Each structure stands twice: as C-alpha cells, then as structure tokens.
Amino acid sequence: MLGLYVDDSTFLENFSQEHLSTLRLSAANFTNSTFINNYSKQGTHGFLIDTNSEVTFKNITIRNDEATVRKIMHKDIQVTSGFFIVNGQSTLQIESNSTIENTFGRDATLAVIQSGSEVYFN
8 A cells, every 4th residue: 555644744725626735545544633724526525535544643633614514505516525535445533533524514513424434533
C-alpha cells in the first residue's frame, strides 16, 4: 500500500467538484491537523476512502463555520456525505481528542459507510 503521512497541517477553504481527497488502495495518517470550511459540489466535503484503504485521523479538527454553511446551502451542492465516504472494505479510525463540528450532507451528516468497511472512534 502507498503511504501518506500528514502532521501539523491546515486545510482551509478548499473547493472541489468531487471530494477534498480520494484515498484508494492507500494507508494514510493525519495527525494534529485542521480541516476548516472545505466543500465540494458532489461526493463528500472531505475524503473518499476506497478499496482496502486504512486511514487514521488523530487529534484533528473538522469544522465549517455558520457563514460557510449558509453560503454552501444556497449553491447547487449534491454532496452525499458531510466528510467521509468509506467504501470497499476500507477502515477509518478517528482518535485522540478529535473534534468534528457542523458537517452536512444529503445522505449523512458525517459519514457514509458501505461495502464491508469499518469506522472506529477511539
């Protein structure tokens, strides 16, 4: 598996057509990082974790402020999940003092979990 290691980083006000990032057949660790006011037109405002991937978020903050939520809600946004789509027998772990605030999506506020995938909050 490929490896992605992100520490002490900020992802601020990014826009994409579909997903902030896609992790497929990957291993990734995000620590001490912040995701603020990121959004997409479709898919998820955060991560598509797909096809046997293993992703860990530790001590992270995911947040949308009220002004951003109001702005996005007036656009033609068809987002399925607030921040995660976990698919294809993948694993997502959210650990250690992580904070998730004000996420939204058409089908799920935080995550859509499907196809034999697992999510753990520790």
